Amino acid sequence: MSFTVAIIGRPNVGKSTLFNRLIGRKLAIVHDMPGVTRDRRSAPASLLGLEFEVIDTAGLEVSGPETLEGRMRQQTERALAEADVALFLIDGRAGLTPMDEHFAQLLRRQKTPVILVANKCEGKAGDQGMYESYGLGLGDPIPLSAEHGLGLGDLLAALLPYSKELPYDEDDEFGFTPEPEEIPDIDEGDEVVIPPPPDRPLHVAIVGRPNTGKSTLVNCLLGEDRMLTGPEAGVTRDSITVKYEWRGRPIKIVDTAGIRRRSRVEESLEKLSVADTLNSIRMAEVVVLMLDANMVLDKQDLTIARLVLEEGRALVIAVNKWDAAIDRAESLQRLGDRLQTSLPQVRGIPTVTLSALRNQGVDDLMEAVFEIHSLWNARVPTSRLNRWLDEMITRHPPPLSKQKRRIKLRYMTQVKARPPTFAIFVSKPDELPESYMRYLVNGLRDVFGLDGVPLRIHLRKPK
Ligand code: GDP
Numbered sequence: 367m368s369f370t371v372a373i374i375g376r377p378n379v380g381k382s383t384l385f386n387r388l389i390g391r392k393l394a395i396v397h398d399m400p401g402v403t404r405d406r407r408s409a410p411a412s413l414l415g416l417e418f419e420v421i422d423t424a425g426l427e428v429s430g431p432e433t434l435e436g437r438m439r440q441q442t443e444r445a446l447a448e449a450d451v452a453l454f455l456i457d458g459r460a461g462l463t464p465m466d467e468h469f470a471q472l473l474r475r476q477k478t479p480v481i482l483v484a485n486k487c488e489g490k491a492g493d494q495g496m497y498e499s500y501g502l503g504l505g506d507p508i509p510l511s512a513e514h515g516l517g518l519g520d521l522l523a524a525l526l527p528y529s530k531e532l533p534y535d536e537d538d539e540f541g542f543t544p545e546p547e548e549i550p551d552i553d554e555g556d557e558v559v560i561p562p563p564p565d566r567p568l569h570v571a572i573v574g575r576p577n578t579g580k581s582t583l584v585n586c587l588l589g590e591d592r593m594l595t596g597p598e599a600g601v602t603r604d605s606i607t608v609k610y611e612w613r614g615r616p617i618k619i620v621d622t623a624g625i626r627r628r629s630r631v632e633e634s635l636e637k638l639s640v641a642d643t644l645n646s647i648r649m650a651e652v653v654v655l656m657l658d659a660n661m662v663l664d665k666q667d668l669t670i671a672r673l674v675l676e677e678g679r680a681l682v683i684a685v686n687k688w689d690a691a692i693d694r695a696e697s698l699q700r701l702g703d704r705l706q707t708s709l710p711q712v713r714g715i716p717t718v719t720l721s722a723l724r725n726q727g728v729d730d731l732m733e734a735v736f737e738i739h740s741l742w743n744a745r746v747p748t749s750r751l752n753r754w755l756d757e758m759i760t761r762h763p764p765p766l767s768k769q770k771r772r773i774k775l776r777y778m779t780q781v782k783a784r785p786p787t788f789a790i791f792v793s794k795p796d797e798l799p800e801s802y803m804r805y806l807v808n809g810l811r812d813v814f815g816l817d818g819v820p821l822r823i824h825l826r827k828p829k
């Protein structure tokens with residue numbers, strides 16, 4: 367679940383200082399822990415809510431049989447072998463030394479990913495060393511002051527891609543389990559049942575390419591500038607999940623746009639957006655995919671949309687910057703066409719045009735979010751489903767099996783909601799063609815009004 371971060375670098379760059387800052391008050395425990403060696407300590411750490419294990423390689427100066435350099439190399443290699451990612455510290459004030467170069471060489475030749483950190487960068491005194499360190503061939507440095515706790519937001523952004531989870535409050539009173547909910551057989555009534563909205567907040571993720579206006583939308587929804595602005599301001603849990611109410615309905619926005627924007631390291635920017643987007647999607651019930659009206663739906667957008675649907679989340683497409691759209695009719699037409707050809711499995715994905723900047727269409731977007739969320743929770747009574755199935759079969763009988771007997775669809779029931787998931791008992795589950803499945807899915811959408819939500823159908827063989 368957690369991941370491991372090694373802190374490496376020559377003596378005196380601030381490794382212990384950073385280690386202590388990351389492990390917070392747990393330091394005492396570390397000292398008391400049996401078997402903790404003096405030259406390599408590890409402890410649970412937390413950075414603005416992100417939890418991981420940290421390994422410190424400081425304290426190598428103590429004398430021993432080997433040369434300092436030999437021992438340092440050995441410790442570093444051992445720490446690297448255990449870590450998912452390493453923070454390579456240099457001293458921005460002192461500038462690069464031959465020993466830093468030596469370390470860099472070792473780091474370039476091994477496999478563990480390395481994040482270059484220029485420490486002691488409070489004020490301007492660290493700038494020189496920071497600029498020099500670009501030359502190490504280890505990517506752009508992250509300026510930090512371990513002692514003063516500056517630059518932690520950038521460090522968080524750089525580490526996020528290596529975490530398996532976003533910082534997230536598991537004990538949240540409104541805890542949301544992304545797992546589909548098991549539902550009992552519903553046998554009463556004839557109508558599709560939409561359960562009343564729960565009291566807990568609806569989890570929404572806003573995803574999309576950089577610059578489409580995600581932060582602007584969040585700011586607009588919150589009605590104040592609460593996203594990241596200053597160098598340190600707001601890089602807290604709150605910038606990752608924000609709770610607020612829309613027309614009295616609680617919402618929790620899982621947002622990563624702000625953090626993404628703070629990342630200065632191009633390489634990790636790339637990695638971040640994918641890992642991060644996936645994490646946001648997994649924590650959401652409804653995902654808003656943000657597009658720019660003048661750059662509608664490219665390959666990356668489609669990849670995100672597919673991820674959302676594969677994860678079984680409800681999707682709303684938000685076409686932003688509508689105020690600045692050049693050819694409105696054409697962009698909508700093109701968007702519709704591409705959605706139909708590229709995502710045929712989910713017909714009728716809700717699409718809303720808006721201007722986050724001018725606060726136009728934002729309410730329409732939220733309405734669409736709540737509406738698709740209801741459908742995502744919909745339950746169809748079993749008796750109604752089976753009557754429907756009979757009609758479908760009568761209208762279009764399933765094909766013959768390999769043994770020349772007609773494939774029989776015997777019984778159908780909804781086993782789960784979030785998203786609606788059905789089981790059909792079939793004589794030859796493996797032989798029912800894809801085209802027949804599509805016929806059933808489209809029929810379900812038409813008759814029960816399930817447009818725009820991902821649907822699952824499991825075929826099972828009766829016992
Ligand atoms: P290590 O040998 O790499 O573990 O380095 P230490 O953590 O022991 O730090 C070495 C020295 O640098 C100590 O005097 C620290 O107080 C100082 N130091 C650590 N971080 C910073 C920082 O961010 N800014 C400044 N100015 N000094 C720092």
Ligand code: GDP
Binds near residue numbers: 575689
């Ligand atoms: P993010 O990277 O997706 O979070 O995008 P931002 O919210 O930072 O917005 C990127 C740029 O697009 C900023 O300059 C915004 O002012 C601008 N922008 C956002 N929404 C709109 C909009 O509805 N209309 C126009 N014309 N510009 C917008």
